[in-house]
Amino acid sequence: MHKNEGADGMNGTLHIDWTRCDGRGLCAELLPTVLDRDDWGYPLAKRAHKSDRSNVMIGPADAEAAREAVHLCPKLALSFSVQQFGSGR
Amino acid sequence: MTPLTAELPTIGASEGPAGTYRLFAAGSNAGLADHERTFGPLPVHGVDVHFIDVLEAAGLTGRGGAAFAAWRKIAATEDARTGTLISAKPVVIGNGAEGEPLSFKDKTLLAHAPHLVIDGLLTAARAVSGTQLYIYTTAVNIPAVEAALAERHDGRRIHIVEAPGTFISGEASAVVNGIADGIGLPLDNRRRLSESGLKGRPTLVLNVETLAHIALIARYGSAWFRTTGSERDPGTRLVSVSGHGGEQILEVAGDSGLGQVLANATIDPSTVQAVLIGGYHGRWVRPLDYRLSPTGQASNTVRPGAGVIHVLTDSQCGLEATAQILSYLADESAMQCGPCMFGLPAMARVLNAIAYGGGDPQLVRELDRLSKLVTGRGACHHPDGTAQLVSSALETFSADVAAHLAGSCTRTRGRTA
Amino acid sequence: MDNALWAFGRVSGFISLALFTGTVLLGILTRSGRPLLSVPRFSITLIHRNLALLATVFLFLHVGSLMLDSYAKLNVIDVVVPFVGAYKPFWQGLGTVALDLVAAIVVTSLLRHRLGQRTFRALHWFSYAMWPIALAHSIGNGTNGTSKWFFLLALVSVAAVVGALIWRVSSNFLETAKARQGGLS
Numbered sequence: 001m002h003k004n005e006g007a008d009g010m011n012g013t014l015h016i017d018w019t020r021c022d023g024r025g026l027c028a029e030l031l032p033t034v035l036d037r038d039d040w041g042y043p044l045a046k047r048a049h050k051s052d053r054s055n056v057m058i059g060p061a062d063a064e065a066a067r068e069a070v071h072l073c074p075k076l077a078l079s080f081s082v083q084q085f086g087s088g089r
Numbered sequence: 090m091t092p093l094t095a096e097l098p099t100i101g102a103s104e105g106p107a108g109t110y111r112l113f114a115a116g117s118n119a120g121l122a123d124h125e126r127t128f129g130p131l132p133v134h135g136v137d138v139h140f141i142d143v144l145e146a147a148g149l150t151g152r153g154g155a156a157f158a159a160w161r162k163i164a165a166t167e168d169a170r171t172g173t174l175i176s177a178k179p180v181v182i183g184n185g186a187e188g189e190p191l192s193f194k195d196k197t198l199l200a201h202a203p204h205l206v207i208d209g210l211l212t213a214a215r216a217v218s219g220t221q222l223y224i225y226t227t228a229v230n231i232p233a234v235e236a237a238l239a240e241r242h243d244g245r246r247i248h249i250v251e252a253p254g255t256f257i258s259g260e261a262s263a264v265v266n267g268i269a270d271g272i273g274l275p276l277d278n279r280r281r282l283s284e285s286g287l288k289g290r291p292t293l294v295l296n297v298e299t300l301a302h303i304a305l306i307a308r309y310g311s312a313w314f315r316t317t318g319s320e321r322d323p324g325t326r327l328v329s330v331s332g333h334g335g336e337q338i339l340e341v342a343g344d345s346g347l348g349q350v351l352a353n354a355t356i357d358p359s360t361v362q363a364v365l366i367g368g369y370h371g372r373w374v375r376p377l378d379y380r381l382s383p384t385g386q387a388s389n390t391v392r393p394g395a396g397v398i399h400v401l402t403d404s405q406c407g408l409e410a411t412a413q414i415l416s417y418l419a420d421e422s423a424m425q426c427g428p429c430m431f432g433l434p435a436m437a438r439v440l441n442a443i444a445y446g447g448g449d450p451q452l453v454r455e456l457d458r459l460s461k462l463v464t465g466r467g468a469c470h471h472p473d474g475t476a477q478l479v480s481s482a483l484e485t486f487s488a489d490v491a492a493h494l495a496g497s498c499t500r501t502r503g504r505t506a
Numbered sequence: 507m508d509n510a511l512w513a514f515g516r517v518s519g520f521i522s523l524a525l526f527t528g529t530v531l532l533g534i535l536t537r538s539g540r541p542l543l544s545v546p547r548f549s550i551t552l553i554h555r556n557l558a559l560l561a562t563v564f565l566f567l568h569v570g571s572l573m574l575d576s577y578a579k580l581n582v583i584d585v586v587v588p589f590v591g592a593y594k595p596f597w598q599g600l601g602t603v604a605l606d607l608v609a610a611i612v613v614t615s616l617l618r619h620r621l622g623q624r625t626f627r628a629l630h631w632f633s634y635a636m637w638p639i640a641l642a643h644s645i646g647n648g649t650n651g652t653s654k655w656f657f658l659l660a661l662v663s664v665a666a667v668v669g670a671l672i673w674r675v676s677s678n679f680l681e682t683a684k685a686r687q688g689g690l691s
Binding site: 015 | 428
């Protein structure tokens, strides 16, 4: 698995805990290129890795915004980890 | 890769049952005496971590629906146990929740062959050095399990925990949550159960039928297990057959032909319009020349899942049947995750509209859109399984869809919308 | 010097109350999940938080300056334990209660990630108690001199908060309320 994508830094994974998420939409505002919102306001990953839209791939350019989303999420429904993308489960 | 002849040194004393009549060979409501007379004693003291190699050679896959290779799950639990600084004592759970309404194999097994399930649980526990053992099942099955445990001296460590009769109660994390808090709802899984499950310990959850097969493999070995079935789907499995006016449990060889199974169930194929394989998260198929196997091409194989075979007759409408299932699945949402909580009822409304009412072609596109919207978004696979059922219905009953949109129905009664 | 401290003590109190009023209003807006004009939701959240912290700073200034002022006779005990003060013990005690609540709410909010959502929410509900208690304290503890404009300020604040509360309990409060109405079967 590649550790570095581009000169800036690492890929990361944004994990959505659906049991906590209430679709308030702050994450979609902070990561507009990564997340949309569905009919009911819940975050919708624009790209899905093997149809997994609960663990969203975050490029190095979005890492800071992803951390901000984790911090601000009103339901503490997000967590961010680096280099977990595609590590196989 | 272990050779197919891998055996435990103490096994081979007696021969296992020939043919596909294995799990109920001790007769109905088999007590401990019948059980031991038929199968012999469980050579439990010969079971250790090397039993995992025997299971790998046997090729047993989970009988709870996902068909994950049993040995892999057990090995993962064992790895998690030895991977920690202070060896974490694993938990082993026999999953008899059987939330699938069309499935009744687990309750039949627990009623008539509970000692095989208990043997399997003890065997799996020895393989991972597990110290906490549970059987998780609904209230109706508990008396039989309690009676079986009472007959034995080695059942003291096994706790029986009652499962709610909900559809999702059998999901692995819901099982763990149910035992931990009495709340049988799925959890957000950032770590696998094999690493961290009940009380943070490595947890192994196996379907009760899988345990029963393990109990027999412990006695007769992997080569015996493979004497029926095929290379890709060895051994036998229980199937719950319904929809033709009666309910039957059959034990069939792996990789059986669907037509053959229906014939064994004395169902006239000319009365069969389609068959739902696997349960409410399964797949509608017709015609009948499919093989029941967890692996294989979708054009000629169908995954047996939890072994549900539900017949749809000519007088029924496949879309109506699916719409009713979908309404049920929407009601059975754990109501924890947005896409499921709101997406499934929306899908149910649309499919019910197609099945019972309007002829708007937009409805099909909307159903497809909603199916894609809910897939992969939830703490468990309830939305995914539901979307899968819907897409298989739209494919298998495509003629019905066209007819309904035009205001009629293809079933023999010829009802108009 | 004393007069200056006394004046500063009272002014900083009013400013703190006004900022807390804004905080409560923005808190309700945050809960609705709605943006405001061009201000996105995450900004509303941040402004709500920052306003609360600013209000807390002015609260410290309010209490600190009054502790230094000999007229107020405020000591360390009075700051934490209510109703034992020398000057207008009841009304000043309300201020102490409000301060204690602010401390609990702010600390649990800043440590939300560590303490978890349940603890954070449980304490945050006390905001609805903190604000009227703080308002009552400011009305009851004040001297008469500036009562006219203060009365106006208090009236406007009450109207705003009551209005926001009515909005809070209305059925279309949440941005997602309409879309989710058809949901639960």
